[in-house]
Amino acid sequence: MSRSLWFVAGAGAGAYAVTRVRRAAESLSVDGLRDRMRGAGAGARLFREEVRAGQQDRETQLRERFGLVPDHTPQLTASAPATPPSLHLPTDHTKDTD
Numbered sequence: 687m688s689r690s691l692w693f694v695a696g697a698g699a700g701a702y703a704v705t706r707v708r709r710a711a712e713s714l715s716v717d718g719l720r721d722r723m724r725g726a727g728a729g730a731r732l733f734r735e736e737v738r739a740g741q742q743d744r745e746t747q748l749r750e751r752f753g754l755v756p757d758h759t760p761q762l763t764a765s766a767p768a769t770p771p772s773l774h775l776p777t778d779h780t781k782d783t784d
Contacts, residue, residue: 712718749755 713722
């Protein structure tokens with residue numbers, strides 16, 4: 687029984703080692719590296735889309751908080767005055783008038 691146990695253990699370890707070596711060789715091949723690069727590109731694209739969506743959500747929250755419309759001007763909440771306020775300019779008292 688002891689020999690059959692060691693035989694099965696050795697066969698299992700050998701199968702495991704062959705599988706690991708085959709996977710390592712495939713990952714270092716041209717096709718394997720291409721697949722890894724595609725995966726990295728897809729991950730970067732998903733990350734970029736998530737960041738963009740977060741920026742848009744935060745911008746919407748800030749616009750609602752500060753009452754801004756999409757063209758970056760504040761919304762008027764009160765009615766405008768009927769006449770514009772008068773403009774008082776300071777007089778220049780340094781000139782001599784003879």
